[in-house]
Each structure stands twice: as structure tokens, then as C-alpha cells.
Amino acid sequence: MEKWALNHPELGLIELEVGYDSEFLALDPAWPEQPEDDEEITPVTAESGLKERFSALFTNPPVRARILLNGKVLHRLRTISSARYLLKDSVEEDKLTAENAGLDRAKPHLKVTSNLFNDVLEVEFRQGSDIVLFDPPAGSRGEKRRDAMESSTLKRVGFPILAGLGKGGWAIAVIILAPLVSRFVKWLLSFLPDFDITLPSLPSLPAFPQIELPTPSLPQIQLPTPNINIDINLPELPAWVELLLDYSKIWVPILIGIVVGLLALRNYKKSEETKRAWQEKQRAKVPVTTRTAAEQERGADEDERDCRAEEPETDGNSPHS
Structure with a gap:
């Protein structure tokens, strides 16, 4: 089972667990209620090749997921997918509240990114x-991606x-593959x-009597129309603008990819800043530690020596001797 965890300073421990039916049944016998039949699970690691991963995708049972907050199960998912949660x-609903269901982004939520x-x-x-x-988690595909x-x-x-x-890749694929598919179909x-298919002629329908109804003659009203002629000489578009307009289906997905990449960089920097702020906040709450027993004993010896050094020296002729 794969476990993603984050210690929030206010909410507590947030966990995302990803695994198969047998793994979740070992933790919660009540879920899944109708688990898949016992099947042999093909182990897939972060180092597995593309062929092994494709084979496991069709042979392994479906992947489940749970989200927990401080050990309490909040959500159970029949499948894992990219969405906001x-x-x-919402355990009773057996689903998560995703972005397309009216999620309020001001409230705490998780954004999960998964692949095919x-x-x-x-x-x-x-x-x-x-x-x-x-x-x-260690050994996961996410760790390999982060390390890279x-x-x-x-x-x-x-x-x-x-x-x-990838979000706009379908547009690029259609633009590139459409001519190839068209040529392949023509080939x-x-x-x-x-071959020529001759359809049989249909029998002619009988002639129906023609009925002509009188049409009333209404007066014609002609309103004057103003003659407005506005001639605006707009500047011609530059050649590069016309080129962008002609090939918008190509550069728009590329632009989307660049924007997503820049947003990911910004989110990474914001995440690191927030984590440092959390660490400083936690360090500020840690009380000052007391001295250990060895330090206390060493300090007591030093205090005793100081007291002896401050005592006045006496000789045998003293009246108090």
C-alpha cells in the first residue's frame, strides 16, 4: 500500500492511502463491500518498464483510495483519478467532492495528480x-518523479x-494525425x-385538387431609410499576427503547457516557503529544555567551589578556634 502523509500544524495528520482490495480489507473489513475476486497481483515498481506497466494495468484489480484526517476515514474512492478533493x-456518499461539484477553494482540500x-x-x-x-512515499512513482x-x-x-x-495534446494529435488518417482511409x-446501385423508382402519387384562397391586399408603407456611410480605414494586420491566427490550434496547446509549467514552478516555491514557515512556527512553540542531570551535577560542583573560595581564611590563634 502506498501512503502519502502531511502533518498540518492546525488540522493534524492528513493521509492518502492507495492500494488494492485485499490491502484495504486487512485494515477495514467493511470496505470494499463487494471486493473483486481474488486475483494475482502483478507487482509494479517505480523502475518497471512501460510494457510491464501496461500489462499490469489490464491484469491487476482496480486501485482504491482513502483519505484520512487524524486517523479518521473521510473519503473512500473506488478508483483514483486527478481531481480536487x-x-x-463524505464516507456515506462513497465519493469525494470534486472541483466540478462546486468545491470551495477557500476551504482545505487536496489536489491529486495521477497518470494513465x-x-x-x-x-x-x-x-x-x-x-x-x-x-x-519511498519507492513510489511520485518519488522517482520528484527526484528527477x-x-x-x-x-x-x-x-x-x-x-x-498533455492537457491540450488531443488538439495537437488531431492536427498531426488527421491528414495521415485521411490518407490511410483513402488508400x-x-x-x-x-459499383453502381440503382434504386427502384417509386410509383407516382395521384394528383390532388388545387385550392386557391383569396389573399387580402394590404396597404404598403414605405419608411425613409437613412443613408449612413461610415468608412473606417483599419490598419492591416502584421504578417506574424495572421500566421498566429491561421495556426492557433497548434500554438494554443503549447501556450497552455508553458503556463501550466510556470504555475507548477510557482506552486513549488510557495510550498517550500509555507513548509519553512510551519517549521519556524513549531520551533517557536518548543519550550526551553532544562539541563541534564550531568550538567546539573557539574553546575553544583562549580557552585560549591565558588562558595569555598569566598570563605575567609582562619588560623589557630583565632578566639573561635
């Missing part, structure tokens, strides 16, 4: 303008841009023989 108890293979890549805690990234992004500035920018291009049709 409100930190609100049901791998959780990133989990964000959001509340208004606050954004904090979860630390991915932290190893290179190019990857830190490039991965989110590629994710943004297949060229092998079909030419």
Missing part, C-alpha cells in the same frame, strides 16, 4: 492561496510543461471495386 467527511497507469504523481494541500506539497525534477532545472520546468501539453477505399 474536499477535506470533508493509476500512479499518484503528486498530492497538494490547498487552502485559499496556501499550497503545500506532500512528500512522496530536483536533479535538473530543465526537468523541473520540462515535466510540468509536458503535463500541460483503403482505393481497393474497393466501383
Whole structure:
């Protein structure tokens, strides 16, 4: 089972658990209520190849998910998908309140990013303008992605841009693949023989009697129309603007990808700043530690020596001796 966790200074421990039916039944015998039949689970790791991951996608049972707050189960998901999830108890609904269901972004919620293979890549805690990234669990696909992004500035920018291009990738795919598919279809049709289909003629319908009704003659009213001729000479568009307008289906998805990449960079910086603020706040709440027993004993010896040094020296002729 894969567990994503974040310690919030006010809300407490927030967890996202991702696994299979057998793993969740070991934790909660009441869910899933109708688990899938016992099937052999093909183990998939972050180092697995594309072929192994595709095979596991069709052979493994579906991936479930739960969201917990301080150990209490808030949400249970039959499948994992990219969406925003409100930190609100909705176990009875058996689903999460997603963004398209009217989620209030000012309230604390999670934003989960997953891929085609049901791998959780990133989990964000959001509340208004606050954004904090979860630390991915060890050995997960999310950890491999984070390590790759932290190893290179190019990857830190490039991965989110590629994710943004994926959002508009269907447009690029249609533009690139449509001519190829059209040529392929024409090539297949060229092998079909030419044939002419002659449909039988339908019998003529009998003639119906023509009825002519009188039409009233209404007076014609002609209103004067003003002759307004406004000639505005607009400047011609530059050639590069006309080029952008002609190829908007290409550059718009690319622009979306760049914007998504820049927003991901901004969110990463905001997350690091928020985490540092949380750490400083927690350090400020830690009380001053007391001295250890060894330090107390050493301090007592020093105090005793100081007291002896301050006592006046006496000789044998003293009246008090």
C-alpha cells in the first residue's frame, strides 16, 4: 500500500492511502463491500518498464483510495483519478467532492495528480492561496518523479510543461494525425471495386385538387431609410499576427503547457516557503529544555567551589578556634 502523509500544524495528520482490495480489507473489513475476486497481483515498481506497466494495468484489480484526517476515514474512492478533493467527511456518499461539484477553494482540500497507469504523481494541500506539497512515499512513482525534477532545472520546468501539453495534446494529435488518417482511409477505399446501385423508382402519387384562397391586399408603407456611410480605414494586420491566427490550434496547446509549467514552478516555491514557515512556527512553540542531570551535577560542583573560595581564611590563634 502506498501512503502519502502531511502533518498540518492546525488540522493534524492528513493521509492518502492507495492500494488494492485485499490491502484495504486487512485494515477495514467493511470496505470494499463487494471486493473483486481474488486475483494475482502483478507487482509494479517505480523502475518497471512501460510494457510491464501496461500489462499490469489490464491484469491487476482496480486501485482504491482513502483519505484520512487524524486517523479518521473521510473519503473512500473506488478508483483514483486527478481531481480536487474536499477535506470533508463524505464516507456515506462513497465519493469525494470534486472541483466540478462546486468545491470551495477557500476551504482545505487536496489536489491529486495521477497518470494513465493509476500512479499518484503528486498530492497538494490547498487552502485559499496556501499550497503545500506532500512528500512522496519511498519507492513510489511520485518519488522517482520528484527526484528527477530536483536533479535538473530543465526537468523541473520540462515535466510540468509536458503535463500541460498533455492537457491540450488531443488538439495537437488531431492536427498531426488527421491528414495521415485521411490518407490511410483513402488508400483503403482505393481497393474497393466501383459499383453502381440503382434504386427502384417509386410509383407516382395521384394528383390532388388545387385550392386557391383569396389573399387580402394590404396597404404598403414605405419608411425613409437613412443613408449612413461610415468608412473606417483599419490598419492591416502584421504578417506574424495572421500566421498566429491561421495556426492557433497548434500554438494554443503549447501556450497552455508553458503556463501550466510556470504555475507548477510557482506552486513549488510557495510550498517550500509555507513548509519553512510551519517549521519556524513549531520551533517557536518548543519550550526551553532544562539541563541534564550531568550538567546539573557539574553546575553544583562549580557552585560549591565558588562558595569555598569566598570563605575567609582562619588560623589557630583565632578566639573561635
